[in-house]
Amino acid sequence: MSVSARVLGTPVDRLEGRDKVQGKARYAYEYPLDRLAYGTLLVATVAKGRIRSIDARDALAAEGVLAVLTWESAPKLPKAEGELAVLQGDRVSYRGQIVGVVIAESYEAARHAERLVRVDYDVEQHDVTLRADHPTLYRPDKVNPSFPTDTEEGDVERALREAAHAIDLTYTTPAYHNNAMEPHATTAFWQEGRLTLYDSNQGAYAYSETIAQTFDIPRERVRVIARHVGGGFGSKGTPRPHVIATALAAHHVLRPVKLAVTRQQMFALTGYRTPTIQRLQLGCDADGKLTAIAHDVVEQTSTVDEFAEQTAVVTRMLYASPNRRTTHRLARLDVPTPSWMRAPGECPGMYALESAIDELARAAGIDPVDLRVRNDPEIDPESGHRFSTRNLVACLREGAERFGWSPGGRREGRTLVGMGVAASTYPARRRPSQASARREDDGTFTVRVGAVDIGTGARTVLAQVAADALEVPLEQVRIEIGDSDFGQAPVAGGSAGTSSWGAAVVKACRTLRVSGEDEVHVETGQADEPLAKHGFGAQFVEVRVDVDTAEIRVARAFGLFACGRILNPKTARSQFVGGMTMGLGMALLEESRVDAQFGGFVNHDLAQYHVPVNADVAELDADWLDEEDPHVNPMGAKGIGEIGIVGTAAAVANAVFDATGVRVRDLPITPERLLPLLRK
Amino acid sequence: MAELHPVSLTVNGDEHSLVVDTRTSLLDLLREHLGLTGSKKGCDHGQCGACTVLLDGRRANACLVLAVAADGCDVVSVEGLEHPLQDAFVERDAFQCGYCTPGQLCSAVGLIEEAEREGAHVDGTYVRERMSGNICRCGAYPNIVAAIEDVL
Numbered sequence: 001m002s003v004s005a006r007v008l009g010t011p012v013d014r015l016e017g018r019d020k021v022q023g024k025a026r027y028a029y030e031y032p033l034d035r036l037a038y039g040t041l042l043v044a045t046v047a048k049g050r051i052r053s054i055d056a057r058d059a060l061a062a063e064g065v066l067a068v069l070t071w072e073s074a075p076k077l078p079k080a081e082g083e084l085a086v087l088q089g090d091r092v093s094y095r096g097q098i099v100g101v102v103i104a105e106s107y108e109a110a111r112h113a114e115r116l117v118r119v120d121y122d123v124e125q126h127d128v129t130l131r132a133d134h135p136t137l138y139r140p141d142k143v144n145p146s147f148p149t150d151t152e153e154g155d156v157e158r159a160l161r162e163a164a165h166a167i168d169l170t171y172t173t174p175a176y177h178n179n180a181m182e183p184h185a186t187t188a189f190w191q192e193g194r195l196t197l198y199d200s201n202q203g204a205y206a207y208s209e210t211i212a213q214t215f216d217i218p219r220e221r222v223r224v225i226a227r228h229v230g231g232g233f234g235s236k237g238t239p240r241p242h243v244i245a246t247a248l249a250a251h252h253v254l255r256p257v258k259l260a261v262t263r264q265q266m267f268a269l270t271g272y273r274t275p276t277i278q279r280l281q282l283g284c285d286a287d288g289k290l291t292a293i294a295h296d297v298v299e300q301t302s303t304v305d306e307f308a309e310q311t312a313v314v315t316r317m318l319y320a321s322p323n324r325r326t327t328h329r330l331a332r333l334d335v336p337t338p339s340w341m342r343a344p345g346e347c348p349g350m351y352a353l354e355s356a357i358d359e360l361a362r363a364a365g366i367d368p369v370d371l372r373v374r375n376d377p378e379i380d381p382e383s384g385h386r387f388s389t390r391n392l393v394a395c396l397r398e399g400a401e402r403f404g405w406s407p408g409g410r411r412e413g414r415t416l417v418g419m420g421v422a423a424s425t426y427p428a429r430r431r432p433s434q435a436s437a438r439r440e441d442d443g444t445f446t447v448r449v450g451a452v453d454i455g456t457g458a459r460t461v462l463a464q465v466a467a468d469a470l471e472v473p474l475e476q477v478r479i480e481i482g483d484s485d486f487g488q489a490p491v492a493g494g495s496a497g498t499s500s501w502g503a504a505v506v507k508a509c510r511t512l513r514v515s516g517e518d519e520v521h522v523e524t525g526q527a528d529e530p531l532a533k534h535g536f537g538a539q540f541v542e543v544r545v546d547v548d549t550a551e552i553r554v555a556r557a558f559g560l561f562a563c564g565r566i567l568n569p570k571t572a573r574s575q576f577v578g579g580m581t582m583g584l585g586m587a588l589l590e591e592s593r594v595d596a597q598f599g600g601f602v603n604h605d606l607a608q609y610h611v612p613v614n615a616d617v618a619e620l621d622a623d624w625l626d627e628e629d630p631h632v633n634p635m636g637a638k639g640i641g642e643i644g645i646v647g648t649a650a651a652v653a654n655a656v657f658d659a660t661g662v663r664v665r666d667l668p669i670t671p672e673r674l675l676p677l678l679r680k
Numbered sequence: 681m682a683e684l685h686p687v688s689l690t691v692n693g694d695e696h697s698l699v700v701d702t703r704t705s706l707l708d709l710l711r712e713h714l715g716l717t718g719s720k721k722g723c724d725h726g727q728c729g730a731c732t733v734l735l736d737g738r739r740a741n742a743c744l745v746l747a748v749a750a751d752g753c754d755v756v757s758v759e760g761l762e763h764p765l766q767d768a769f770v771e772r773d774a775f776q777c778g779y780c781t782p783g784q785l786c787s788a789v790g791l792i793e794e795a796e797r798e799g800a801h802v803d804g805t806y807v808r809e810r811m812s813g814n815i816c817r818c819g820a821y822p823n824i825v826a827a828i829e830d831v832l
Binding site for chain 1: 682701703704708711712715716717718719720721722723724725727728730757758759761766767769770771773775776777778779780781782785807808809811812813814815816817818819820821822823824825
């Protein structure tokens, strides 16, 4: 049963839009509370070792300083795990790890006091450099979140030997940082054994669970509020260490404490995308039908925790081939634990796979659009399930036409021009969620769900969902989100937020309407039909490369997607375009450079870690095909938060090759990497 | 050690006289002392533009200005803007998370005034170049440019 569309599918402006353009939308660091103190973080200046001593006497003597919390003074949290075991011992596992919290009456006093604390370490030799032959490489039990680590079907080696065309190439991606515009921030206070946090996160309820577990108190005693969040891209999907540090600080001084991670500190403390080394072996017959696909990935995790990115998982479902192999191996390094960054797995994995497909197409002399079309599977090769809907071929064909697909490269004076294409795909999920709906005396309806709007437009879209399910105008709906007291709800992540919350909102609103009750609370389950459920898309890019400097400009980019019903075309386009923009950065600009000598990310600010700016994005647009998928949620939609970044980097890299005839397989494709090849 | 210093300035048309720590930035004065949290702190190093305000009519990164250096200045932050650009931003969906938006708006208002002052021919390329000090990680750039072009 689907929702009949009246408000859904229309380009409603963001409900909080007026607040955001007037500076009224309040973020986590902006709640005025009585007796509010300022917290700042002391972080490790070595990558591995033990804290020998901490001398905070000068800091404590400084004006305005309330306390310096260290592992010696912090309470023990026996249930704290991994990165959240903050100030629980003298062990330093990575550079930038939290070793103390300064709490002061003013921000200036806290920052000053940081520099007055003397921390001495017994330093040990660290290792922060990922290599394909790293001695610690191991096979994790599963990859994020619970996929098999390795898969194998048929005889890949034999198929490669017998293939008419085959390639065996290695691609690398560096560490990337999410770098949401709002630095992670928390305002925490304790009251009668209850902890309240105004926090910048992607999942208020999930945070309350993890934080409660860390402090070993019932979940009901932790309230997490996240009304407005300045972006996350995965980095606010799980509580980061500063949240625990802030709660500890508030407990220590018996006052509300607010703390924002600095941009520099974010590079160690708030997660990042693992670097990858990916070997792709592909073979096809004379007609371009794939006979072998092998995708072997090496990536990193930390000594603190395990995060195994599912980089090759996408290769299990994208193309038909009787012989397939995927593997993941991890090196344990003295680094912060990698975490989610927009489309973890699919994003770096599809860079390598879709670059390799392009290289195979060229080896076989087949147009890369055609090669992809010829290998589009009838069923999911991995599970054998039917696809709920799969319109990759239509995206490729129609996208090519609309873009004016005409690869081959050309020269205009000192500029080389070329085109590239890549496929996009991302799983369509629905997770369990609760929601409530209440009929108000004035004829309006209040709908509550523990959703968080990190910029996706979820608040607006959920109001649209509610209005249609209640069969009332949008103006009669008040949507309330961003509070762990609103019931269980999944994080804004995995492109599953709106799908999951929306399903619960539909159920709550329909139940209210049909039952005639004044207030209902409902919960919904996950989408578990035995179908392969994914969104698809195709991205086309035209680049212009300067012959003399190797400067690459993306002149045009166009993505055509098939992601079920589009619930709000205005905010949806922004999601697609935003993802593609981040993919452009991944291809050409972004790279977290590892400092082998000192063990940190050396370019840890926005002057040195280059995210795309306005001038980097010329003509970039997205559109979609009409599609309705009834199998994921009652709205007929698929999640769209991540698919935009999947494939972009490959499309750019393929366009650079088309323009120049040379291939840089190590991202980002910078002038310093491309120019020497152009000169040859 | 904290040194205190008096500072008087006009913010969004209101005159304020207060005593501040000499280490306080104009951004923190606005956010922490005047409760004007519209201006955002994205990097505190003048690298992202989220804190952009109009300082005596010109756009400036408030995180790079010491509050005491703004003595006698006229400051306009997003809370003080009344500009058709704000409606255009909503209409064009020129933001997602909204955190860079106050800076984008102040910067764009400054850009429009600069262009008038210089008699510059304003097109998409001009706008993109001159708005490149304001990072939007959500990637709303095409919509930001469209919104600005709407009000030119």
